[in-house]
Amino acid sequence: MSLPRIAPDELEGLNRDVSIQRLAEARGIRLQSHGKDLLCMCPFHPDTSPSLAISPGKNLRNCLGACGTGGTVIDWVMKAESVSFRHAVEILRDGKLPVSAAPIKVFILANPRAPTS
Numbered sequence: 001m002s003l004p005r006i007a008p009d010e011l012e013g014l015n016r017d018v019s020i021q022r023l024a025e026a027r028g029i030r031l032q033s034h035g036k037d038l039l040c041m042c043p044f045h046p047d048t049s050p051s052l053a054i055s056p057g058k059n060l061r062n063c064l065g066a067c068g069t070g071g072t073v074i075d076w077v078m079k080a081e082s083v084s085f086r087h088a089v090e091i092l093r094d095g096k097l098p099v100s101a102a103p104i105k106v107f108i109l110a111n112p113r114a115p116t117s
């Protein structure tokens with residue numbers, strides 16, 4: 001018995017539509033502008049100066065410090081929540097993250113401009 005495969009289309013959609021910037025902000029990570037990218041303290045290694053670069057345009061992260069890791073939205077959730085690949089997909093699919101006790105809504109990039117009036 002094996003679990004059904006996760007469709008590549010769905011993975012692509014999650015990695016594209018869930019903002020990695022918002023995932024960082026949801027964890028209370030402060031982001032600084034750095035050209036087209038954002039810099040912050042890397043949550044994946046003990047960091048003393050901001051060494052994690054987030055590229056909102058590409059929706060990717062890349063650590064320039066000790067852990068040297070990089071990756072996509074799904075990879076972020078796997079590491080940040082210490083969950084399996086499949087569990088990370090399920091979390092994102094359900095639109096919520098089990099961060100600490102309080103579930104934090106996953107922010108979706110689609111339709112970023114809600115009507116303000």
Ligand SMILES: [Zn+2]
Pocket residue numbers: 042043044045051052063064065066067068069
């Ligand atoms: Zn790092």
